[in-house]
Structure formats: C-alpha cells, structure tokens
Amino acid sequence: MRFWPPRLGARSGGLMNRLERGLIWPTVVLGVFLLLVLAVLLGGCEKRIIFQPMKYPGGLWDTESFGFPVEDVNFASADGTKLHGWYVSRPGARGTLLWCHGNAGNLSHRADNIARLMTLPLNVFIFDYRGYGKSEGEPDEAGLYQDALAAYDVLVRDKGQKPETLILFGRSLGGAAAVHVATHRKAAGLILESAFTSARDMAKKVMPLIPGGLLSARLDILGPLAALKMPTLILHGDRDEVVPFEMGEALFRAANEPKTFYVISGAGHNDTYFLGGKPYYAAWKKFIGEVLPPPAP
Secondary structure, eight states, X not given: OOOSSOOOOHHHHHHHHHHHXXXXXXXXXXXXXXXXXXXXXXXXXXXXXXXXXXXXXXXXXXXXXXXXXXXXXXXXXXXXXXXXXXXXXXXXXXXXXXXXXXXXXXXXXXXXXXXXXXXSSEEEXXXXXXXXXXXXXXXXXXXXXXXXXXXXXXXHHTSOOOGGGEEEEEETTHHHHHHHHHHHSXXXXXXXXXXXXXXXXXXXXHOTTSOGGGOSOOOOOHHHHHTOOSOEEEEEETTOSSSOHHHHHHHHHHSOSSEEEEEETTOOSSOHHHHSHHHHHHHHHHHHHHHSOOXXX
C-alpha cells in the first residue's frame, strides 16, 4: 500500500530539518534588506517629518498690526549661517524670555502668543532656526542646537542681558533646543511646554512598526534634563493629541528640584496659551517671581 504524502520517518525528518535550515537564511536576508530599505526611506524623509518650516515670505510679517514693538535682529550661528529673530521689549521687564519655538511655520506664527505674553514682566526674544522664516540654510538637529546657542549669545553679548535674568523657553521641538542651551549656558530658569522625551520615543508613537533606532535624530530631552541643575517649570495640556501627556509627566519625574508641573486642563498641543486662561499665566508669573531677581526699588 502506498501513502501520499509519504510518512515522515527518520530520513524524511532529516530532510525537513535541512529544508527548514535552508529557509532561515533567506528569511534573515530578506529581513535585513527590508530594514535597509526602511532606513533609506526614513533617512530621505526624516528631516521633513521632524522639521516643517515655512520660509519667508510665508507667514505673518505685518508687524505694525501686532500692537507691540518688534525689533528685527540679524545674527549668525557658529558655522556662519545667517539667522533672524524678533526682540520684543516691555517697559519694566524683570528679565528676558529666550523662546525656542516648535517645528512648524516660523516665528511670525507666534505673534498672537507673544501678545499674550506681554502681560508678564518679560522681554521676549524669539528666533527662527535655520531654514525657517528669514533664516538661511536647511534645518537639522545639529543646526538647531547651534542656532539656539547663538540666540542666547546675542542676548548676552549684544543686548547686555545677564544670565541670571534669562529664562529659557522651549515649546514642543524647541524643548530640545532649550535644554541644550541650559546644559551649556547659565540661566535663571527653564520652561518646557508640550515637550516630548526624545525623537525616538515620538517615533514609537507615530510610527510604531518602524524601529526607533533607524532614526538618525535623537532630540533627547529626558537624558540632559535629568542631569540639569536649574529651576524648571513643565507645562502640558492633558488633551495633547500630538505629544502624549505621559511624556510631560516623564520629563517632570526626570527633572531635578526645584521643579513644578502645571497641567493645562482641556488643552491640546497648539492651544495651550489661550485655553489655559488666567491660571496658566498665573503659573508663569509664580515661576518668574521665584527665579528672577526682585525688581529694583
């Protein structure tokens, strides 16, 4: 009597083992090939995912309609890249806010936010990273850090600001820039709003099927923050649809004392500064009062 398919005895078992071993290497090679393809594809679009600049003339540049004075500041990064910023002075200011903005648009899109900050006793210096607004070049992680340091140096060197009167403010992507400045320069305090822990952590959320290790950008905020000795205020909307609220909590746990975590109730990622209302700005004022020198008599 014949059987079909044949019975799997010792010989056929050996054949099956050889077949299985023969299939392993093609599978491994295919897996490596797919990872390489992903790496190439990700490398080609990574910067466009992380950085979403709008170059001049795109934006809102009619500064005369803002209701507050704007001084254009042109300066250069360490590698010679020409950068642009706005310096907004306020009578009776106790200090200056160095603002590292988020990844989309340019500084002109923050005009409404700047107007609302004018209720605080602070001057504001907001600048565009390379490739944004009127700043030259193309954005990347190394440039982001260089440009933020250059903006700080402008305030100290050209504007005569003392480090003990400077507050570093990083919003979303700008959190990485602000923390980098805080690790290399002195300041009175650090404010992080809607900030993530790292680019790789964000990649796990946005692209869970792609290994975070394929990203060349680190944009690590959590690690440097844990080593930082500077008063820190962390603000995060509890309905943030872009950067998980849990990342704000993780940043607060990592930060050293003195530190404050303020939950912006009902706020998402981009509406914090107007949904927060008076309690939100009260949190700012409290922090400013704690870290800045008292006003001159």
